[in-house]
Amino acid sequence: MANPHLNRVMSFGITDEALELVMAYIHDPRDRDAVSRVCRKWYEIDALTRKHITIALCYTTSPERLRRFRCLESLKLKGKPRAAMFNLIPEDWGGYAGPWIREIAESFNYLKALHFRRMIVEDADLELLARARGRLLQVLKLDKCSGFSTDGLLHVVRHCRWLRTLVLEESYLVERDGQWLHELALNNSVLETLNFYLIDLSKISVRDLDLLAGNCRSLVSVKISDCEILDLFYLVGFFRAAVALEEFGGGSFNESAEKYSLISFPPKLCRLGLSYMGRNEMSIVFPFASQLKKLDLLYVMLDTEDHCQLIQQCPNLEILEARNVIGDRGLEVLAQSCRRLKRLRIERGADEQGMEDEQGLVSQRGLSALAQGCVELEYLAVYVSDITNASLESIGTYCKNLSDFRLVLLDREERITDLPLDNGVRALLRGCEKLRRFALYLRVGGLTNVGLGYIGQYSQNVRWMLLGYVGESDDGLLEFSRGCPNLQKLEVRGCCFSERALALAVMQLDSLRYLWVQGYRASATGSDLLAMVRPFWNIELIPPRRCVHIDEQENEVVIEHPAQILAYYSLVGQRNDYPETVRPLEPFAMNN
Amino acid sequence: MSKAIADLDFFGVERDTCSKLQFQKFLEPQKSFRGVQGAISKINPQLLKNLIASGTTFSEGNRQEHLLSSPSTPAVNQNFLRTLPVLIPVARSTSEIPPESAQLTIFYNGTVRVFDVPSDKAEIIMNFAQTELPAPKLVASSSKEAGPFDNLSGADLPIARKHSLRRFLEKRKERMTLVSPYDLVAACGGQEDKDSVRS
Numbered sequence: 081m082a083n084p085h086l087n088r089v090m091s092f093g094i095t096d097e098a099l100e101l102v103m104a105y106i107h108d109p110r111d112r113d114a115v116s117r118v119c120r121k122w123y124e125i126d127a128l129t130r131k132h133i134t135i136a137l138c139y140t141t142s143p144e145r146l147r148r149f150r151c152l153e154s155l156k157l158k159g160k161p162r163a164a165m166f167n168l169i170p171e172d173w174g175g176y177a178g179p180w181i182r183e184i185a186e187s188f189n190y191l192k193a194l195h196f197r198r199m200i201v202e203d204a205d206l207e208l209l210a211r212a213r214g215r216l217l218q219v220l221k222l223d224k225c226s227g228f229s230t231d232g233l234l235h236v237v238r239h240c241r242w243l244r245t246l247v248l249e250e251s252y253l254v255e256r257d258g259q260w261l262h263e264l265a266l267n268n269s270v271l272e273t274l275n276f277y278l279i280d281l282s283k284i285s286v287r288d289l290d291l292l293a294g295n296c297r298s299l300v301s302v303k304i305s306d307c308e309i310l311d312l313f314y315l316v317g318f319f320r321a322a323v324a325l326e327e328f329g330g331g332s333f334n335e336s337a338e339k340y341s342l343i344s345f346p347p348k349l350c351r352l353g354l355s356y357m358g359r360n361e362m363s364i365v366f367p368f369a370s371q372l373k374k375l376d377l378l379y380v381m382l383d384t385e386d387h388c389q390l391i392q393q394c395p396n397l398e399i400l401e402a403r404n405v406i407g408d409r410g411l412e413v414l415a416q417s418c419r420r421l422k423r424l425r426i427e428r429g430a431d432e433q434g435m436e437d438e439q440g441l442v443s444q445r446g447l448s449a450l451a452q453g454c455v456e457l458e459y460l461a462v463y464v465s466d467i468t469n470a471s472l473e474s475i476g477t478y479c480k481n482l483s484d485f486r487l488v489l490l491d492r493e494e495r496i497t498d499l500p501l502d503n504g505v506r507a508l509l510r511g512c513e514k515l516r517r518f519a520l521y522l523r524v525g526g527l528t529n530v531g532l533g534y535i536g537q538y539s540q541n542v543r544w545m546l547l548g549y550v551g552e553s554d555d556g557l558l559e560f561s562r563g564c565p566n567l568q569k570l571e572v573r574g575c576c577f578s579e580r581a582l583a584l585a586v587m588q589l590d591s592l593r594y595l596w597v598q599g600y601r602a603s604a605t606g607s608d609l610l611a612m613v614r615p616f617w618n619i620e621l622i623p624p625r626r627c628v629h630i631d632e633q634e635n636e637v638v639i640e641h642p643a644q645i646l647a648y649y650s651l652v653g654q655r656n657d658y659p660e661t662v663r664p665l666e667p668f669a670m671n672n
Numbered sequence: 673m674s675k676a677i678a679d680l681d682f683f684g685v686e687r688d689t690c691s692k693l694q695f696q697k698f699l700e701p702q703k704s705f706r707g708v709q710g711a712i713s714k715i716n717p718q719l720l721k722n723l724i725a726s727g728t729t730f731s732e733g734n735r736q737e738h739l740l741s742s743p744s745t746p747a748v749n750q751n752f753l754r755t756l757p758v759l760i761p762v763a764r765s766t767s768e769i770p771p772e773s774a775q776l777t778i779f780y781n782g783t784v785r786v787f788d789v790p791s792d793k794a795e796i797i798m799n800f801a802q803t804e805l806p807a808p809k810l811v812a813s814s815s816k817e818a819g820p821f822d823n824l825s826g827a828d829l830p831i832a833r834k835h836s837l838r839r840f841l842e843k844r845k846e847r848m849t850l851v852s853p854y855d856l857v858a859a860c861g862g863q864e865d866k867d868s869v870r871s
Contacts, residue, residue, distance in 0.1 A: 166832035250836055278836050306843070355840075356847065379840045403837075428833065430841050491831060521831070548831075574829040599829045615783045642829060 096125065103129045132156075136569075137594065138175055138199065139618070142652045143183030153192045154219070155184070159199035161596050161646060162571065165224065168598065168641065170622065172659040175199040177225070185212035193219035193245075201225045203232035214239030221247040228253050230281075233260035237267060245273040249303070258283040265291035270298060277303035277330050286314045293321035303329035306355035306379065313339050319346055327351035329376055333361050340364050353401075355379040359386045369393035377402040378427055383437035388413045398422045403429040404463050407439045411446030415453025423459040424450070428490065444471035444497065451478040461486035461519075468497050472504030476511025485512065486519035486546070489526060496523075502531030509538035516541055521548030521573070529556030536563025543591075546571040554581035561585035567592055574599040579608035586612045586647065597645040606665060609645065618654055619665035620646040 094102075103125055106112055116126035132154040135141060146152070159175020161168075177199045184191055185208050194209070194217065206228055209217075217240045222228070230253065236246070237260050246264070258281075264271070265288045274292070286309060293299055299322050304310050312331045319325070325346040330353070333340070337360035345368060352365065353376025362382065365372075372394045377387065384407040391397070391410060397418040402410070404426050414421065429436040443466035450457075451474040458481050467489055475482070485508065489496065498504075505527065509515065518539060520527070527535075532551040536559060539545070543566055551557060557577045561584070568591050572582070578601040586595055606621050613619070622644040628636055654664050776787040776794050789797070 163832075165835055167835055167838075168832055278839065356844075378837070381844065427837055428831070430844075435841075435845070488831065614780060615785055 096121070099125050100129055107132070109134070132193075134158075137648055138180065139652075139655045140593075140648060140650045143180050145651065146180075146183065147187050150187065151190050152188055153190050154195075155180075155188075155191065155193070156195040156197070157199060158197045162198075163596060163598070163644075164198050168644070170625070170659060170661040171226065172200075173622075173662060174655065174657050174659070176657060177201040178205050181205045181209045185209065188213070190216070192216055195219070195221040195223060196225050197221075197223040199225050200227040201232070202227050203229055203235070206232035207235040210235040210239035215242070218242055219245040221245065222251050223247060224250045226252040230254070230256045230258075230260045230283075234263065236260075237264040241267050242270060243268060244270055244298075246271070247273065247275040248279060249275050250278045253279065255281050255283055258285050258288065261285070261288040261292070265289075265295060268292075269295050271296040272298045273301040274299070275301070275303040275329075276305055279305050280307065281305045282307040282309060284310065286310065286318070289315065290317045290321060293318050293325075298324060300324055301327035301351070303327070303353075304331060306330050306332050308332055308334055311335060312343060312354065316343055319343055322346050325349055327374070329353035330355055332356055333358065337361050350374070351399075352376065353379065356381055358382065362386060362390060365390065366393060370395060372397055374399040375401070377406070384409055384439040385437075392417050394418060396420060399424075401425045401427070403427050403436070403440070404442045404465070405429050405436045405440030407437065407441060408443055408446035408449075409439060411442060412449045415449040418454065420456060421454040422456055424454070424457060424461070425459070426462040428463040428488070431492065441465040444468040447471040448474045451475045455479060455481075457482055459484040463488045463490055465490050465493050466497050467499075467501065467504075469501055469504030469507075470498070472501060473507040473511075476508040479512060481514060482512040483514045484517040485515060486517075486521075488519070488521040488548070489523055491523060496526075499525050500528045500531055501526060502528055502534060505531055506534040506538060509535065514541065515539065517544045518542045519546035519548075520550060521546065523549045526550060528552055529559060532556035533559035533563075536560035539564050539567070541566055543567065544569045544571075546573070547575065548573040549575060551575060551577070554578055557581045557585050558588070561588035564589055565591060569594040571596045572600070573597070576601060579603055579606065580611060582645070583609050583611035587614075593649045595645065595647045599642050600645070602643045606645075609665060612647065613665075616649050616651065618648055618650045620658075621663045621665055622646070622661060623663060625661060 099122070103115065106115060112126055112130060116123045127148045128151055130149045130152065133146065133149060133152060134156040135146075136158055138157050138159050146155075157177070157180060159177075160173055163169050164173070175198060177196050178201075181201075184194070191213055201222055214236075220236060220240065220243060225248075228251075232253075233248075236243070261284050264274075271292065282305070284305070284307070289302075289304070302322065302325065310331050311334050313335045315331060319328075323346055326348045328345075328349060328351070333354070333356045337358075340361050341364060343364060345364075349368060350371050351374035352372060354361075354365070356379065357365075358381040369390065370393060373396055375390075375394060375397060377390075378401050382390070382405070384405055387402065387406045387410040391400070391406075391413050395417055397414075398420055399422065400414070400418070402425075406414075406426060414424070426442055429440060442462060442464050444464075447462070447464070447467075448471045450460075451471070455478050457479045460475070460479070460482060461484070464487065467487070472487075475485070499522075501522065505520065509518075518535075520535070527550040529552045532547075533556065535545075535547075535550075542564065545564070545567060547570070551560070554577055557575070558581060567589055570589070570592060572595075577585075582595075582597060582600060586592060609619060609621075622641075624643045625641040627639045627641060629639065630636060654666075658664060773788045773790045774794070776789045776797065778785050778787070
């Protein structure tokens with residue numbers, strides 16, 4: 081019960097109005113959390129003034145509980161586990177946006193921005209959302225979602241005329257026609273960001289893009305799919321009209337190279353990613369390469385030398401994404417030319433012989449050069465073919481601003497120069513004090529139990545970790561779990577740990593609220609996991625599956641999916657929308 | 673015998689298993705506040721109030737701890753660590769014939785749950801909990817694991833590819849077979865002169 085005397089003392093005689101004004105400046109969710117626990121009054125004012133909520137897993141709470149924040153303006157919801165981006169989670173696992181959209185339509189009168197990530201959204205949901213909240217909605221992001229079609233988009237573009245941001249990136253949707261883009265171009269004049277990148281949408285008309293660029297003078301960022309009709313050659317008019325454009329991604333190159341010299345890019349363009357760009361077309365970027373801040377080379381057709389040539393001309397580059405075809409040489413050029421680099425992501429290219437440049441491999445040589453040259457790095461994710469402790473030490477020595485580090489050791493080379501990586505990992509963790517996110521994916525022998533213990537010992541600020549093929553036995557995991565004081569989310573893959581050790585580790589990790597495991601020493605019934613049964617802790621098992629799919633050569637390919645464990649804290653108990661592929665762990669059911 | 677009022681150590685003040693951790697938390701009130709947050713958020717305040725108000729009785733053999741009257745004082749917060757798993761079966765009266773079902777209250781790790789269970793089931797639960805008491809030191813059971821394992825062991829897992837990359841690589845292959853179906857290397861944009869040596 082509220083104690084009036086206590087309230088007044090707590091509020092120091094400050095009026096409610098003043099409190100509300102002050103709270104409006106508090107945005108960090110942890111600060112808001114602390115503020116809301118001071119007393120009933122502050123709880124209520126926080127509830128009224130909270131503008132944004134991110135729910136990292138939609139099953140940790142319920143739409144009804146969100147009603148507490150009745151003046152919410154922005155909501156971000158995530159559904160499927162991150163592993164879904166690697167095709168490891170069954171499509172029907174869950175993460176339905178429907179219940180949330182129904183609640184939004186009912187209760188949230190001030191909602192302006194909505195972001196669904198890895199969720200299942202249906203056309204009916206989009207229609208309800210658009211009709212109920214379309215007038216206010218400014219931002220809609222359906223990010224790696226599935227379950228809807230272009231018909232659902234039609235509802236959105238018809239009712240949400242003040243949409244400034246529409247993102248559909250990497251969503252899986254059914255394309256019935258290109259009408260949605262046409263109506264978007266007609267109805268909207270304030271659009272700033274349009275993104276249908278990495279989606280197979282081919283019934284689009286380029287004329288609608290021209291129309292959109294003409295109507296929306298504030299268009300700043302456009303990322304489109306890479307279908308043939310969206311050939312850059314047909315986008316000449318679009319680029320001429322989109323005078324405010326700063327970011328462009330996607331498109332296609334199907335004509336002969338000289339035709340592209342006709343394109344004149346918008347003057348402020350500084351973030352770019354052109355799909356299927358080859359060496360012959362690369363030169364169209366050269367005139368403005370020096371103003372590029374972000375370059376996406378993940379989907380280009382360039383070899384190592386081409387990468388070097390291009391990167392050399394981009395001294396202002398802050399964000400680069402490329403496949404490992406960039407090679408050690410590319411990283412050396414990067415270290416020399418791009419001193420302001422903040423984010424670097426190097427993805428894994430094709431494995432097959434002849435598909436990528438022979439030089440296109442990244443190793444300790446490139447990493448060491450990179451560490452010394454690009455000291456402002458905040459994010460580094462890299463697939464390497466070879467590695468040494470010394471290169472990891474370099475990163476720990478030079479990259480003091482690193483907050484996110486991810487390393488995957490590819491499995492093609494049999495012999496790795498310098499394993500295990502215990503000392504290098506320790507040096508990196510000790511050196512990079514700001515590290516909040518950490519991923520290490522190695523192989524058998526890559527990290528001993530001692531090394532795994534180092535990770536536990538020296539990762540004070542790390543909140544998310546992915547560990548693959550690390551450690552030697554359960555001892556290592558248990559040693560690891562004595563540390564990691566702030567670890568909230570843990571993903572483990574391909575490790576040799578038993579169910580019992582995993583359960584014990586969970587109980588040791590004080591901050592852990594989410595665990596995902598695939599590839600572990602499973603028992604027949606999962607009964608050893610009972611050691612981590614506790615209130616508010618949901619445990620789901622995805623038993624081993626066998627999936628058959630047809631590849632391009634019409635061959636049947638059988639993919640084995642080993643068992644998975646997913647466990648997370650929830651305020652609302654077990655969910656009730658399990659598909660057949662998922663089994664909740666119910667402790668009393670085990671004895672029946 | 674035990675006291676009439678329940679003495680419960682919600683915040684683990686008595687049991688200080690890791691002094692180093694405690695010292696760190698003492699130095700960093702911010703962190704310990706979050707530590708408090710971690711557990712307090714799990715306690716249902718109404719339930720707690722009811723339980724403290726109504727009082728509980730002990731059965732034989734349970735520990736006695738201290739009840740903290742003001743859980744929110746800063747000093748307590750800084751000492752806050754793991755909470756104890758304390759299983760306290762509550763019966764209305766131990767001397768009566770057990771009714772159809774009685775309340776079973778479980779305090780665990782800062783959370784409180786109340787169940788209505790018949791006495792035989794309560795016995796089973798209590799026995800189950802007692803046999804599963806954690807060892808003072810965590811013991812790894814690495815190579816002693818027997819029993820049926822999944823056929824798919826960890827060693828068989830290939831490195832998973834990101835969906836967006838896989839999609840691109842498949843599309844690129846399609847494009848290249850269209851362009852020059854018999855010569856993938858040339859169509860790839862690979863160097864004509866492959867005399868450069870990878871060091």
